[in-house]
Amino acid sequence: MNNLAYIYKLWIEIAQESGTLTTSDVLLAAKRLVEGHSDADISLSIDEFDEFAKNISLEELIAYLNKLTTSKKYIILINLFMVIMLKNIHNEKVSKKQITALKEIYIKLNLPYLYDILSLLMQKKYEKAHTVIAKNVPNIDFICFDQHAKSELNQSFEHYQVSFIILHIDDFFLLLNHKSQALHIYSYKNEKNLSLYEKCQEFKEESFAFVNHKVRDHSIYYLNEESFLRITNDKEVIYLDTDVLRKLFSQETQTQFLVSEIIHQDKNIFNCSIVKDHIYKIEANDLYAGYSKRNTIIKNVNFKIHEGELVAIMGPSGSGKTTLLRTFVKQAKKLQGELLINDEQVSQKYFHRMGYVPQDDVLIKDLNVYDNMYYYYRLHFGKKESDANVDKLISKQLRNLGIIDIKYSPIFAQGKYTISGGQRKRLNIALELLKDVDLILMDEPTSGLSSLDSENIISELKQITHMNKIIIINIHQPSASMYKEFDKVIVFNEDGNNIYTNTAKEVLNIFKLVKTEDTYMFNDRRADLEGGDPELLLEIQAEEKSTFWNLFSYLNNFTEK
Amino acid sequence: MFNNPITTQIHYQLKRQFKIKSYEKLNLIVSFFIAPLLSFLSTYIFRANDDLVQNSSYPNYLFFMLISAIFFGLISSVFEVIKDKNMVQRESLGGVSIFGYYLSKYYVLSFFGLIQTLLYNLVGMIFLHIPWALVAFNSLVMFFVIVVSISFGLFVSSFARNSMIASNLIPVLIIPQILLGGLIPYQDMDTSIYMWEDNFNKAPPIARIMPIKYAYEAIITGNVIFTTGNKEVNDQIAQMVDYLQDNQFMSMQTETFLSHFGVEYLSNTWLINLLIIFGFIVMTFILGYTLFYRRIFNA
Numbered sequence: 068m069n070n071l072a073y074i075y076k077l078w079i080e081i082a083q084e085s086g087t088l089t090t091s092d093v094l095l096a097a098k099r100l101v102e103g104h105s106d107a108d109i110s111l112s113i114d115e116f117d118e119f120a121k122n123i124s125l126e127e128l129i130a131y132l133n134k135l136t137t138s139k140k141y142i143i144l145i146n147l148f149m150v151i152m153l154k155n156i157h158n159e160k161v162s163k164k165q166i167t168a169l170k171e172i173y174i175k176l177n178l179p180y181l182y183d184i185l186s187l188l189m190q191k192k193y194e195k196a197h198t199v200i201a202k203n204v205p206n207i208d209f210i211c212f213d214q215h216a217k218s219e220l221n222q223s224f225e226h227y228q229v230s231f232i233i234l235h236i237d238d239f240f241l242l243l244n245h246k247s248q249a250l251h252i253y254s255y256k257n258e259k260n261l262s263l264y265e266k267c268q269e270f271k272e273e274s275f276a277f278v279n280h281k282v283r284d285h286s287i288y289y290l291n292e293e294s295f296l297r298i299t300n301d302k303e304v305i306y307l308d309t310d311v312l313r314k315l316f317s318q319e320t321q322t323q324f325l326v327s328e329i330i331h332q333d334k335n336i337f338n339c340s341i342v343k344d345h346i347y348k349i350e351a352n353d354l355y356a357g358y359s360k361r362n363t364i365i366k367n368v369n370f371k372i373h374e375g376e377l378v379a380i381m382g383p384s385g386s387g388k389t390t391l392l393r394t395f396v397k398q399a400k401k402l403q404g405e406l407l408i409n410d411e412q413v414s415q416k417y418f419h420r421m422g423y424v425p426q427d428d429v430l431i432k433d434l435n436v437y438d439n440m441y442y443y444y445r446l447h448f449g450k451k452e453s454d455a456n457v458d459k460l461i462s463k464q465l466r467n468l469g470i471i472d473i474k475y476s477p478i479f480a481q482g483k484y485t486i487s488g489g490q491r492k493r494l495n496i497a498l499e500l501l502k503d504v505d506l507i508l509m510d511e512p513t514s515g516l517s518s519l520d521s522e523n524i525i526s527e528l529k530q531i532t533h534m535n536k537i538i539i540i541n542i543h544q545p546s547a548s549m550y551k552e553f554d555k556v557i558v559f560n561e562d563g564n565n566i567y568t569n570t571a572k573e574v575l576n577i578f579k580l581v582k583t584e585d586t587y588m589f590n591d592r593r594a595d596l597e598g599g600d601p602e603l604l605l606e607i608q609a610e611e612k613s614t615f616w617n618l619f620s621y622l623n624n625f626t627e628k
Numbered sequence: 629m630f631n632n633p634i635t636t637q638i639h640y641q642l643k644r645q646f647k648i649k650s651y652e653k654l655n656l657i658v659s660f661f662i663a664p665l666l667s668f669l670s671t672y673i674f675r676a677n678d679d680l681v682q683n684s685s686y687p688n689y690l691f692f693m694l695i696s697a698i699f700f701g702l703i704s705s706v707f708e709v710i711k712d713k714n715m716v717q718r719e720s721l722g723g724v725s726i727f728g729y730y731l732s733k734y735y736v737l738s739f740f741g742l743i744q745t746l747l748y749n750l751v752g753m754i755f756l757h758i759p760w761a762l763v764a765f766n767s768l769v770m771f772f773v774i775v776v777s778i779s780f781g782l783f784v785s786s787f788a789r790n791s792m793i794a795s796n797l798i799p800v801l802i803i804p805q806i807l808l809g810g811l812i813p814y815q816d817m818d819t820s821i822y823m824w825e826d827n828f829n830k831a832p833p834i835a836r837i838m839p840i841k842y843a844y845e846a847i848i849t850g851n852v853i854f855t856t857g858n859k860e861v862n863d864q865i866a867q868m869v870d871y872l873q874d875n876q877f878m879s880m881q882t883e884t885f886l887s888h889f890g891v892e893y894l895s896n897t898w899l900i901n902l903l904i905i906f907g908f909i910v911m912t913f914i915l916g917y918t919l920f921y922r923r924i925f926n927a
Contacts, residue, residue: 442644449632
């Protein structure tokens with residue numbers, strides 16, 4: 068996904084088909100884009116999207132957009148919001164000041180032409196829009212590799228948070244954008260790019276020989292010419308899914324070695340950031356874990372989690388929620404089955420990409436907030452950055468989490484905490500963000516907090532997942548609004564059996580299905596359940612605990628059917 | 629991992645530990661105040677005569693000094709590792725060295741132990757008129773005892789599951805040292821403490837695992853050696869040695885081992901005993917670190 072040219076193309080097509088561009092049309096375009104390219108999700112339904120568009124003010128929207136990262140994934144959403152905003156502008160005749168603010172946002176996002184394109188689409192000037200797209204869009208994805216374009220390259224890296232450069236040869240280069248999980252193969256000659264996801268499937272089983280070839284002044288590595296042509300002969304630009312690429316690469320250890328060598332080389336040349344062992348997928352298959360064979364706590368656990376997801380582990384006290392988290396960091400033993408990270412067994416190799424925040428405070432009470440963070444950074448990264456830069460990093464993380472005002476506050480003084488429970492939880496999160504981990508495991512992040520603080524924490528965690536991170540939390544009794552933030556839920560019963568794993572939305576949808584199923588279990592609550600109200604789920608949990616957990620068992624069975 | 633060299637980690641661990649200590653101002657003041665206070669108390673009690681040469685209670689002062697050292701070392705260290713366990717566990721995930729943490733703890737506590745040692749002996753020097761050479765030597769032995777106690781304290785801290793258990797273990801570590809350290813004659817005790825030994829002319833086996841026994845022996849014999857130029861002082865302290873020999877206190881092993889090489893017993897005993905204490909330090913450090921490492925990864 069993330070091919071802007073493609074989304075624009077779809078917009079034009081749909082706009083032409085329907086004669087006008089509505090919110091639903093835009094959403095449809097986005098959905099087509101998503102379905103056509105990956106299993107990623109756009110989190111708003113059509114109704115929610117329209118509701119959002121209707122209620123949000125321009126100022127709120129601008130504030131919201133300013134918060135978003137500039138990674139490509141969010142550019143899609145940003146674009147969708149832009150359309151809605153333009154609609155509002157069109158209908159409400161907003162002030163020049165607001166339009167100026169809007170343009171400033173586009174400039175900040177490095178997409179100054181977007182305003183023109185969308186304005187033209189709204190005015191049904193499709194041909195002209197197409198010309199502007201043709202003129203501008205390739206530049207979004209295209210990164211020149213020549214030495215004279217170094218400044219442009221650096222700018223692009225900053226913009227897209229590019230992590231890896233794979234290879235480049237005469238007229239082509241391959242680029243793995245680690246953050247967006249996609250590999251691009253680009254042509255210098257042709258500036259037209261297309262998405263060919265289906266085509267990529269054909270290459271899954273292919274084995275490519277890599278050849279060391281000397282071009283210009285440094286070594287490069289490339290697919291053998293025949294294979295390469297098979298990818299590129301009919302279409303100038305290929306858009307590969309990273310999973311496909313990883314499968315290709317994993318076929319030969321030698322290849323992996325070459326790739327890391329190139330990464331190293333390109334780091335020196337282009338000064339780009341490199342993320343090693345980035346965690347993008349977690350999977351458990353029939354996992355049993357505990358502290359000894361006689362003390363098996365969790366049983367038959369199955370789940371699959373991708374980056375960008377906020378996952379809640381739910382279940383009654385003593386059901387093994389913490390044990391699952393501890394299994395990741397080897398504080399509990401895997402007794403049977405598989406626990407995989409990036410298709411490999413969990414190992415210490417990935418520990419530096421993980422952050423585990425236990426339920427108890429792990430802050431140093433005798434240091435203030437700043438010193439806690441400063442030494443945490445220094446112990447992990449040494450003298451990599453100057454004190455001034457570390458200070459900036461700390462301020463950035465504290466600001467993101469809304470606790471910048473306690474930067475120099477002591478944590479504990481005169482026998483009591485001087486910062487609140489919520490602030491301590493946020494500080495713990497900030498420590499992990501400072502380390503820039505991919506996987507954050509949090510044990511009961513909302514315990515001991517007020518409902519408002521809990522909701523804020525969950526909402527902030529959700530925001531953090533937008534930075535391509537996976538966050539897994541243990542939670543005992545989430546409120547309905549917190550529940551809505553979860554992408555997936557993993558549910559355990561009292562015996563530690565994993566009775567349900569699915570998307571959080573699916574649980575809510577199941578209420579609607581209950582009315583069509585003949586289940587004795589819910590006879591007494593059928594009328595309530597048919598409403599599909601998420602609050603009810605929590606209500607049942609509070610009132611009838613056994614019914615609640617049975618509900619999940621039922622859902623699991625239902626899903627299997 | 630983050631490829632942060634261990635030396636850099638130790639550097640920042642030390643800085644952090646010193647910073648933590650500097651935040652605990654009241655604690656710091658109290659611990660620095662306690663040392664001279666106890667020293668003053670002991671000099672007051674054990675000043676049988678203003679002239680050191682005539683002061684028959686001087687060995688008692690030395691013994692009390694070593695017992696104080698054990699207290700200082702244990703109290704400062706026994707809760708240290710327990711309270712940081714979760715934090716170390718978390719940091720170790722990111723490749724932060726547990727060894728670096730443990731070593732820095734050791735360094736910092738030893739540094740503060742050194743200050744306490746100097747304060748303690750300064751007061752002793754003033755009120756008991758102890759010559760500076762002996763003060764320096766006494767400080768060395770006291771510092772060794774503090775370090776070995778820190779080592780024991782960190783070991784207990786690694787071993788105990790919580791602060792309550794750790795605090796309950798403090799008397800277990802201190803009382804036997806007082807009883808079996810050598811001040812109370814072994815022949816006054818029940819012979820069953822010799823267990824499998826039938827030679828009652830040497831220290832019982834259980835006393836031989838007490839670091840303070842070696843420290844007391846070292847400090848007494850050292851006091852004789854380092855005052856050889858001062859006959860009056862030397863004679864007085866030599867009487868202590870006689871007293872101790874009468875009480876079968878001296879390490880028979882040391883005596884036998886040295887006599888094989890024709891080495892004078894007394895001249896090297898203090899050094900041998902300090903080396904034995906150093907052995908205790910190394911051994912408990914390794915054991916404590918191993919235990920702590922296992923606790924972190926098998927918690």
